[in-house]
Amino acid sequence: xAIDTATAQRQVLDAADELFYERGxxxxxxxxxxxxxxxxxKRLYQLFPSKDALIEAYLDRRxxxxxxxxxxxxxxxxxxxxxxxxxxxxxxxxFQQRDYRGCAFINSFGELGTVSPRVAELALQHKEGFRQALxxxxxxxxxxxxxxxxxxxxxxxxxxxxxxxxxxxxxPAIRAREAAVLLLDATLPS
Amino acid sequence: xAIDTATAQRQVLDAADELFYERGxxxxxxxxxxxxxxxxxKRLYQLFPSKDALIEAYLDRRxxxxxxxxxxxxxxxxxxxxxxxxxxxxxxxxFQQRDYRGCAFINSFGELGTVSPRVAELALQHKEGFRQALxxxxxxxxxxxxxxxxxxxxxxxxxxxxxxxxxxxxxPAIRAREAAVLLLDATLPS
DNA sequence: GCACTGGGAGAACGTTCGTTCTCACCGATG
DNA sequence: CATCGGTGAGAACGAACGTTCTCCCAGTGC
Numbered sequence: 001x002a003i004d005t006a007t008a009q010r011q012v013l014d015a016a017d018e019l020f021y022e023r024g025x026x027x028x029x030x031x032x033x034x035x036x037x038x039x040x041x042k043r044l045y046q047l048f049p050s051k052d053a054l055i056e057a058y059l060d061r062r063x064x065x066x067x068x069x070x071x072x073x074x075x076x077x078x079x080x081x082x083x084x085x086x087x088x089x090x091x092x093x094x095f096q097q098r099d100y101r102g103c104a105f106i107n108s109f110g111e112l113g114t115v116s117p118r119v120a121e122l123a124l125q126h127k128e129g130f131r132q133a134l135x136x137x138x139x140x141x142x143x144x145x146x147x148x149x150x151x152x153x154x155x156x157x158x159x160x161x162x163x164x165x166x167x168x169x170x171x172p173a174i175r176a177r178e179a180a181v182l183l184l185d186a187t188l189p190s
Numbered sequence: 191x192a193i194d195t196a197t198a199q200r201q202v203l204d205a206a207d208e209l210f211y212e213r214g215x216x217x218x219x220x221x222x223x224x225x226x227x228x229x230x231x232k233r234l235y236q237l238f239p240s241k242d243a244l245i246e247a248y249l250d251r252r253x254x255x256x257x258x259x260x261x262x263x264x265x266x267x268x269x270x271x272x273x274x275x276x277x278x279x280x281x282x283x284x285f286q287q288r289d290y291r292g293c294a295f296i297n298s299f300g301e302l303g304t305v306s307p308r309v310a311e312l313a314l315q316h317k318e319g320f321r322q323a324l325x326x327x328x329x330x331x332x333x334x335x336x337x338x339x340x341x342x343x344x345x346x347x348x349x350x351x352x353x354x355x356x357x358x359x360x361x362p363a364i365r366a367r368e369a370a371v372l373l374l375d376a377t378l379p380s
Numbered sequence: 381g382c383a384c385t386g387g388g389a390g391a392a393c394g395t396t397c398g399t400t401c402t403c404a405c406c407g408a409t410g
Numbered sequence: 411c412a413t414c415g416g417t418g419a420g421a422a423c424g425a426a427c428g429t430t431c432t433c434c435c436a437g438t439g440c
Binding site for chain 2: 023024027101102105106107108109110111112113114115120123124127148151152154155156157158159160162163165166167172175176178179182185186187
Binding site for chain 2: 386387388389390
């Protein structure tokens with residue numbers, strides 16, 4: 001046995017993450033993932049019985065990673081207002097990664113949303129998770145209508161995510177933070 | 191001659207628009223476009239010498255159509271503030287089309303952005319056009335920093351575009367309009 | 381009537397892809 | 411030592427794709 005199951009799985013997911021995210025899901029063949037992961041095709045298929053299963057695992061891991069990175073930034077801030085603004089600092093950090101290419105869920109949804117209900121569902125769940133996190137932050141900050149504030153903040157975040165991807169600049173995060181400050185000033189009780 | 195060049199071109203572009211937008215660019219073969227357009231493969235290739243050329247024409251037409259629909263909504267409003275808010279009414283109308291699937295440029299960028307510089311460029315140009323239109327509206331409304339206000343409004347719009355696509359509901363346009371009102375109140379001189 | 385041009389229908393070609401199969405080989409077990 | 415299960419490397423398969431080619435016919439100019 002060349003490599004144990006756990007590390008093989010990790011190597012495959014690492015390769016899938018890098019390739020799927022950079023080039024899109026459809027543009028990457030299973031053979032490219034085999035080459036990048038160093039795992040044999042046979043093993044690859046016994047770890048993930050189809051490309052669809054691998055795509056799902058790729059999105060699952062992205063979701064978990066993204067959530068934990070967000071939580072890390074948010075938890076570093078103390079008062080409720082700063083915790084909300086930390087979301088945009090997190091985005092700014094994310095946008096500066098050299099391989100930043102937008103949101104994997106939005107990209108995958110654009111590619112497969114109509115043909116793969118599973119991908120559409122995962123994208124919806126991912127965004128719903130973000131929505132719940134923001135709603136919680138808005139509630140903690142004492143917003144009179146937390147869901148509404150959360151929706152407003154989500155729009156700024158999603159807008160920044162796609163604009164940053166297309167423009168190639170992390171600046172949209174700064175602009176989104178500015179707008180968030182204005183919204184918080186208009187919404188939160190002083 | 192079965193059909194003249196102009197109508198053949200229109201039929202092909204109609205088919206390309208529908209199929210590319212619904213299923214994504216890579217998932218649609220040239221043969222599917224031939225079948226949907228009723229134009230022979232030979233003619234298709236003499237109208238558009240490659241799939242890349244057809245994709246480019248598809249995006250060009252989307253850009254023109256989108257801009258004219260936006261202008262139509264904006265021009266129906268009289269005072270500068272309402273003209274800005276008309277952008278979000280336009281989005282709400284757009285989101286309610288039964289085949290709404292998000293922004294074709296964002297979707298195409300996600301699919302081909304890294305591999306096709308031309309698609310990346312077209313997406314950037316499309317968004318830049320939107321940015322200039324919003325900057326003009328912000329200027330007319332007397333914003334002290336029109337570019338900044340335009341950036342904030344863009345973030346709300348783009349966010350609504352992707353959220354509406356993923357959630358399948360047109361409501362994000364309403365939420366975006368609410369947030370825009372708050373931003374305008376905080377930004378524009380009374 | 382007859383050569384000729386151009387288009388329609390679709391077969392054909394070469395490539396790529398997802399997935400499976402072959403086969404030689406290694407380590408453990410009796 | 412002989413055997414057996416599982417593995418790696420990669421060939422093989424069937425489908426789909428972008429693109430080109432073949433064949434046939436309709437309409438045109440002489």
